[in-house]
Amino acid sequence: MIYNIVIFAITYLICSISPSIEICKRKTGEDIRNLGSGNPGTTNSIRVLGKFMGFVVLVLDVMKVVLAYGIILGIAKLFKQDTEVMFNSLFMVAAIAGHCYPIYYGFRGGKGVVTILVVGVLLNPQIALVCIIAGIVIILITRTVSIGSLGGVILFNIMTAVMLQEYILPVFIISLIILFKHRKNITRIIHGEENKLF
Numbered sequence: 001m002i003y004n005i006v007i008f009a010i011t012y013l014i015c016s017i018s019p020s021i022e023i024c025k026r027k028t029g030e031d032i033r034n035l036g037s038g039n040p041g042t043t044n045s046i047r048v049l050g051k052f053m054g055f056v057v058l059v060l061d062v063m064k065v066v067l068a069y070g071i072i073l074g075i076a077k078l079f080k081q082d083t084e085v086m087f088n089s090l091f092m093v094a095a096i097a098g099h100c101y102p103i104y105y106g107f108r109g110g111k112g113v114v115t116i117l118v119v120g121v122l123l124n125p126q127i128a129l130v131c132i133i134a135g136i137v138i139i140l141i142t143r144t145v146s147i148g149s150l151g152g153v154i155l156f157n158i159m160t161a162v163m164l165q166e167y168i169l170p171v172f173i174i175s176l177i178i179l180f181k182h183r184k185n186i187t188r189i190i191h192g193e194e195n196k197l198f
Contacts, residue, residue: 014068015098019060089170146185
């Protein structure tokens with residue numbers, strides 16, 4: 001039990017760090033959550049900080065998840081603990097929870113799209129690749145990032161249910177979190193008011 005708590009806590013605390021909030025604060029003195037769309041994620045970082053800094057935010061968001069996974073994997077191997085279903089499930093939920101509800105910023109974080117992509121790649125690269133490609137295709141067709149993102153998340157659930165049944169519950173939980181964080185986007189999509197990418 002203590003081991004599981006440690007694994008969850010380390011992942012959550014690392015993934016709670018928000019590169020977009022920190023970079024924007026240092027560059028502009030503003031909170032990015034009060035600028036643009038208000039979301040501390042890659043898309044809004046591009047709008048507010050420019051393409052280069054948006055790319056930097058993307059890279060750092062990816063790196064924090066990989067770093068968290070590397071640290072807890074090292075701990076698991078050091079103490080000869082299991083790194084299968086429970087380990088990966090705790091990692092997934094903690095990573096998404098940290099990014100979306102970060103303790104350092106009043107629990108107001110991003111929407112978790114990049115985080116779930118990285119989590120998916122670490123869990124199963126083949127499934128993740130299919131979901132990423134599907135998401136990109138949907139974005140190109142609809143010209144709407146949120147539709148592509150949500151489409152990829154839904155496909156991730158379907159493929160997990162078919163190919164990785166042991167991860168159905170954690171994937172469902174993190175997907176619910178992401179759908180909840182996208183609730184305003186979903187409302188705008190329904191009413192045809194969501195912003196187009198181009």
